[in-house]
Amino acid sequence: MPKKGKKAKAPLSDEEQLLLFQQKLLADEETAKKKERLLNQFLKDKLAKEEHNSALNLNKINTQWRMVLREVKTRELHKDIEILSQTFERVVDCKDSVIKNLEEKHFLRLQLENIVEDLWRRFQDALKNYTDATEDRKIAFEALKVKDEKSSKEIEAQMKRIQKLQEAISILKGKIMAHSRESEEQNQCIRNDKELVHVHLRKLKTQRTQAREVSQENLVKLTLESNATLKALRKIVDKGEKILKLAEICRKFETEEEKVLPFYASALTPKEQAEVEALNQEELTEDLAQVMVNYTGMENFWKRYNKVKLEVLSLQHRRAQLLDISGKLKEMLKQYLDGISVSDEVLSQPNPLFIVNHRSNLAQPLSMPAAQSGDK
Numbered sequence: 001m002p003k004k005g006k007k008a009k010a011p012l013s014d015e016e017q018l019l020l021f022q023q024k025l026l027a028d029e030e031t032a033k034k035k036e037r038l039l040n041q042f043l044k045d046k047l048a049k050e051e052h053n054s055a056l057n058l059n060k061i062n063t064q065w066r067m068v069l070r071e072v073k074t075r076e077l078h079k080d081i082e083i084l085s086q087t088f089e090r091v092v093d094c095k096d097s098v099i100k101n102l103e104e105k106h107f108l109r110l111q112l113e114n115i116v117e118d119l120w121r122r123f124q125d126a127l128k129n130y131t132d133a134t135e136d137r138k139i140a141f142e143a144l145k146v147k148d149e150k151s152s153k154e155i156e157a158q159m160k161r162i163q164k165l166q167e168a169i170s171i172l173k174g175k176i177m178a179h180s181r182e183s184e185e186q187n188q189c190i191r192n193d194k195e196l197v198h199v200h201l202r203k204l205k206t207q208r209t210q211a212r213e214v215s216q217e218n219l220v221k222l223t224l225e226s227n228a229t230l231k232a233l234r235k236i237v238d239k240g241e242k243i244l245k246l247a248e249i250c251r252k253f254e255t256e257e258e259k260v261l262p263f264y265a266s267a268l269t270p271k272e273q274a275e276v277e278a279l280n281q282e283e284l285t286e287d288l289a290q291v292m293v294n295y296t297g298m299e300n301f302w303k304r305y306n307k308v309k310l311e312v313l314s315l316q317h318r319r320a321q322l323l324d325i326s327g328k329l330k331e332m333l334k335q336y337l338d339g340i341s342v343s344d345e346v347l348s349q350p351n352p353l354f355i356v357n358h359r360s361n362l363a364q365p366l367s368m369p370a371a372q373s374g375d376k
Contacts, residue, residue, distance in 0.1 A: 014315075021249065028245070032238050039234060043227050050223065054216070076194070083190075087183055094176050101165055108158055115151060119144075250308075 126140045 024245075024249075028242060035238075036231075036234065039230070043230070047223055047227075050219070054219065058212070083187075090179065091176075094172060097172065098169065101169055105162060105165070108162065112155060112158065119148065119151065 122144060126144055
């Protein structure tokens with residue numbers, strides 16, 4: 001017996017290749033869906049993390065803002081306390097000066113009273129001595145008179161001094177009143193400034209709240225737009241990868257002619273080409289012209305695509321013809337096998353081999369179709 005050789009691997013049929021291609025497409029689609037689910041989960045986690053960070057930063061901002069407000073309020077209170085303490089010290093000094101002048105006036109009055117009493121005693125002594133001795137009394141009287149005049153001058157000087165002190169006290173009281181009015185006006189101005197600052201602070205708080213809301217809305221909008229952009233880019237990337245994979249698969253099925261000349265020229269004659277261009281120019285609009293300009297780069301692709309579609313249609317038509325021929329051949333083979341076998345069932349049916357009196361029981365003579373003879 002001859003040795004059997006190794007069996008050669010049979011080439012895949014069109015249906016098997018189509019089935020294998022569909023399986024690859026399904027696997028790619030499942031991989032894309034899995035990637036999209038992972039991307040959606042990643043984006044959801046990212047959005048939750050961004051919201052958590054936003055809330056944390058908002059709390060930090062509020063805490064820092066409260067600290068700033070506390071510091072500003074503390075400085076304002078310290079300034080108010082310093083102003084009040086200085087005003088109180090001035091008032092105390094004025095009161096003390098008034099109390100020091102009253103005590104001095106009382107002391108002078110007591111001193112003068114003592115002097116008067118002393119003079120009065122001396123006058124009595126002098127009067128007694130005058131009565132005892134006229135000369136001695138007269139001399140003593142003259143001396144005492146001079147001394148009394150001197151004392152009167154001193155008293156008058158003291159009175160003038162007291163009057164000056166009283167005038168100074170009045171002037172000081174007027175200054176105290178003026179300072180009080182000025183301080184009251186300054187305090188009122190400070191209160192007004194404080195109210196203005198509070199109003200401005202409330203406006204700033206309102207603006208900060210509005211700005212925070214706007215930034216929150218912008219953040220949400222940016223997140224949504226970024227998610228949509230990422231999805232669109234992912235779809236474009238997946239589509240490009242799919243196109244590249246299909247191009248690699250199609251490259252394997254290219255013929256030698258297609259590898260050398262991948263793009264065929266137009267099958268139209270120059271006259272037909274001129275007629276088509278004239279027809280296109282008549283119906284051409286601005287929008288259609290823009291679309292044609294945008295798709296000019298895809299002209300070679302559409303050429304190859306149309307060529308492939310034509311080949312597919314030709315193969316489908318050829319397959320239908322072959323299937324029709326195969327069916328007819330199977331029918332003929334069945335009739336032949338039925339003709340060479342003898343049975344009641346076979347005899348009861350039309351049979352080309354059953355001839356009686358030079359006549360067959362077939363309704364019509366068997367003939368080959370024209371399509372079959374043309375394809376042999």
